[in-house]
Amino acid sequence: MSMMHAAQVGAAPSTAHLMRWVIVATLPGIAAMTFYFGLGVISNVLLAGLFALGAEALIVALRQRPVRPALRDSSALLTGVLLGASLPPASPWWLIAVGVMAAVVVAKQLYGGLGHNPFNPAMVGYALLLVSLPTYMTLWSPPQALTAESLFNQTLWAQIIGSLPPATLDALSGATPLDAFKHKGEAVLASEFWASQPLPEGTLSAWRNVAFAWLIGGLVLIAKRIISWHIPIAMLGSMMLLATLFYASDPSHFASPLFHLLTGATLFGAFFIATDPVSAATSQRGKLIYGAGIGALVMIIRTFGGYPDAVAFAVLLMNLCVPLLDIYTVPRPSGHANTATHSAPKEPL
């Protein structure tokens, strides 16, 4: 067997290294979200990360596999961080726990652990919470600048602990831009909708800046060659194409491409969720189709479906297509004629 490994010559990072780099790249996005939506974002990420490590350790032990290597590869931590970053700020601890359990235990380990999960674990957790606890999952507080008061007020802790009654929660919540636009009503024209100032002051710019922060992290990942450009570019490209088509056909009822690009989980999803190598397509052609499929589904669900944002469902739906994509995008090996015969004619010379 071959003797030389890239590890010892620093040419390629290890799996654990890759995972940690993705976690590092989430920091700008998490920081921006914390800045606009408060410390609850950090509590989400920390709690989810901790729960994920705990859940992983527990189930790996139950499966009688070595626990330390499983924790060391940081994949569980990454799943926790990504899930935590997608939840509304200061989600109650039990909600996070349920999501993490679904992600780590069901979506990942029950399928055989790292590398064997057909679905993106973080998005499985997110989707489960979204369909089973919709009230909690839409509780996005309006953006506010960080103040000492907002840092440590009672509500935050009550919320983290999960002791706030839903009525109070309702009072706290502000709609996300996508949500607001989605529910503007058929009769309302887009221009009238925006004119009515439907969102609290600064909401749009907050979402836009958060989106840019995710973009920075994503570009770092591409620059470090931790992810390839294929999936994000294909996903954003197909989204923008569809959004432009819709917008051009009826600007008074459809949101602009830029709106779709800069709000919701678009950039976060494109760089951090859709690119999860385990559940994505593998060949380059497959990745392009996979990414484009996610982009198209996001636009279709956002425009015609029941959910304002749709990255989780789009990713999960495309995860379903991966086995097929992997079969039909097998590159033709060198030396195989166009006719794709698997072996050259074997007749004697």
Added chain:
Amino acid sequence: MPAFEFPGGIYPPERKARSNQSKLQVAALPAQVTLPLKQHAGNAATPCVAMGDSVKVGSLIAQRDGMISAPLHASVSGTVTQISNTAITIESDGLDNWQRLPPLDWRAASPATLLERLDSSGLTGLGGAGFPTYIKAQVAEHHAIDTLVVNAAECEPYITADDLTLRSYPADVLEGAQLIARLCGVQTIVIGIEDNKPEAISALEHALPQAQHPAAIVLKVIETRYPSGGERQLIKKVLNRDVPSGGLPADVGTLCHNPGTLLAALHAVRDGKPLVERIVTLTGEAVSTPGNYWVRLGTSVASLLDGVGLMPGQLHQVIVGGPMMGTPLATLDTPVTKTTNCLIAATLAELPPAPIESPCIRCSACESVCPAQLLPQQLHWYARAENDSTLETLNLFDCIECGACSFVCPSFIPLVKDYRLAKQRIRMKQIETAKSDHAKHRFEFRQARLAREDAEKQARRQARLAQTQKPSTSTAGDHATPEVDLRSLRIAQTAAKAAVKKAEKVLARAAEQDPKQRFDDLETQLATAQENLKAAEARLASARENAIQKDTP
């Protein structure tokens, strides 16, 4: 120099400077050599000396057995002290007496003479699989070969044997190439060499002008990227030809040889020197005087490394071949063979074992570096699942085992090991299913042998009869229609000849495509065809005899 791209590839650290700084040297004459009978693809050679025989350097000590095989010659002068099933041991007398074959002028000698010389010199490819050189030249007989590619890429880290060969004998290598070119009717010789060997390149450039005859020689300097020395990759790179899957370079009019083989071919023909020594790179952090050495075949690795200052305390492992595709040695008590191009005595820090494997995360890093454009991660998955039919549809056998995928895998999965195991398993299965065929073919062979013996006996009797009965056979009625008989026998003989040729071709092709396979069955079929031919010849001869008798009463 314009070059064409093969897909994938990696840039491992080269580590060639350790062995390419000093001039080519000659290793000390070993006190004893152990020459394995199987140093090549195909069957092991059969010993033709006895214990206690005294031999000279170049004495034939084992003959080739079957078509894909190579004879073996003593590499020191002295006494044969041991003959086992696998090897012959010779104690050196320290005199280094040589016994050479008569020199040949390759420009004047007939191709048949040249082929015979390559065969009897025990020449095999000195690069990888050890494919007998004369068969490669024969494969060329059945194909229109227009280009000889000299594979001087030497892309594996550490190895500098070809580099030093070219620096030390540029003119001889080129002449060897011309020799093969003439033998195979090649019009163009293309030398593919990586740009990390400037001295070899300039040595070649100096020698080129005198060497452009009979074939024109083109020097192509290519970018240094592993594995550009893979036959298919190099042919793609310098000629932009795609060798078909499961095919041979000959299928695209190409023949590939490495510089060492060409040099040895010239030595065998021009100097009558059988293959008894070769250039080996001795390197690694655990030896103090690394470099390239002329080494007698059969020298033990231990004594060889001792000679270049092995520091046993530092030694972690010794690898034969390069660090990408080579194999670690279980014991240093191993002889140098015709295919040993490099010995790396590595320290632990130099080539540490792979970190513990973690699960595949489908990152497709492996896929992006695979020069054969396979899907290494899928192959890995199905290899572990032992799903052999899917492995074959995923073209497992197109994998050249270059190790590029293992090199980049962030999960440290020993991918190539998986593939080798899977290939072995599939081959074993094929052998299992081929066994009944083989039994049938062995039976046919026995029948053919009996028939041949019968025919020969008949012929002898006929001859005797002819001797004794010459005067009185004019009226014998038992051969009423000799003309018809003769014609059909001639046809039978021609058909038998064609069958032998065909069996040879099939065997040569199979062996060159996959030198690691076993060819018992094909060798048997060839032997059967040969028996049939002999029988046909005997019958024809006796019928002729008969006919002559009838005509000249």
